[in-house]
Amino acid sequence: MDIDRYPLHQLDSDHGRQFVARCREQLQETGVCHLPGFIRPDAVDAMVKLAGDLDDVAWKSDQNHTVYFEPVDENVPANHPRARTVRSAKHGIAYDHIPADVPLRRLYESEDLTHFIAAVLGKPVLYRSADPLDALQVTSFHPGDELGWHFDRSEFSVTVMYQPSDRGGEFLYVPGLRSDNDPHYAGVQRVLDGDNSDVKVLPGAPGTLAFFHGRNAMHRVTPIQGDTPRVNTVLTYGEVPDMKLNDLTSLLFYGRTSP
Ligand SMILES: [Fe+2]
Numbered sequence: 001m002d003i004d005r006y007p008l009h010q011l012d013s014d015h016g017r018q019f020v021a022r023c024r025e026q027l028q029e030t031g032v033c034h035l036p037g038f039i040r041p042d043a044v045d046a047m048v049k050l051a052g053d054l055d056d057v058a059w060k061s062d063q064n065h066t067v068y069f070e071p072v073d074e075n076v077p078a079n080h081p082r083a084r085t086v087r088s089a090k091h092g093i094a095y096d097h098i099p100a101d102v103p104l105r106r107l108y109e110s111e112d113l114t115h116f117i118a119a120v121l122g123k124p125v126l127y128r129s130a131d132p133l134d135a136l137q138v139t140s141f142h143p144g145d146e147l148g149w150h151f152d153r154s155e156f157s158v159t160v161m162y163q164p165s166d167r168g169g170e171f172l173y174v175p176g177l178r179s180d181n182d183p184h185y186a187g188v189q190r191v192l193d194g195d196n197s198d199v200k201v202l203p204g205a206p207g208t209l210a211f212f213h214g215r216n217a218m219h220r221v222t223p224i225q226g227d228t229p230r231v232n233t234v235l236t237y238g239e240v241p242d243m244k245l246n247d248l249t250s251l252l253f254y255g256r257t258s259p
Pocket of ligand 1: 219
C-alpha cells in the first residue's frame, strides 16, 4: 500500500491524526470515505490475477432476494419494499481460499489496518470477523452479473477496488435512506421504482479503499457490460470478537458453512 500518502503505521503522528480526521469528516458528510491509490498498482495486479486463477473455486451465486435479505412479506402490498425482490449474481472467493501471502490478506490481517478502520469509525475497539469464509472475500462480477439494491446487515463495509468493468458495474448508493429508528419505506419504494434523484455513484478507480455506511445507505452494483470482470474485495469487521455469519447467509454467499 501507499504509506507515504496514507500513514497507517504512524496514526499517532500529526500527519496520521490529520489523515484520520479527514477520513472521519468525509464519512460523516457524505456517508462514504474513499481513498484512491491506497493499494499500489503491483498489489492491484496481483489481486486481479488471483481472482482469475481462483475462479474455479469461487461460489457462483445468482439469487433473488429482498433489499433486507429477509423472506418476502406476504402481508404487505405487492409494491411494498418488503414484498419486492431484486437480483444478485456474482463469483465469491471465500477467505479460506485466499493464500496467506497475497497482498490484501496481509494487509487485512495487520493490526495497523484494524486500528485505522476503528479510528475512522470512532470505535474504541474493533475486531476482524471470526468467520472462516466471510472475513475477507474477493468478488468478481462477470458480464451480466450485478448486485441488487440492498441494505447491509453490518453497520459499515470496507471495500478495495481492483478492476472496474468496461461499462456498467457502477456502485450506486443512497446515503442515509433509512435510520435505525425509521425504515422510510416510502423512500425505499421510490428508489426501487427508479427514482434516482438521491442516488450517488461511488468512484471506483483501481486501488481505492472505501468506507461505507451500508446498514442505512441502500446500495447496488449495476449490471456489468463488456468483457472485463469487475473485481473487488470486501473486508469484514465487527464490534464483538467472534462475529460469524449464520448458516443461511453463509450458504447464500459461499454455498457452504465451514472451510
Ligand atoms: Fe452491501
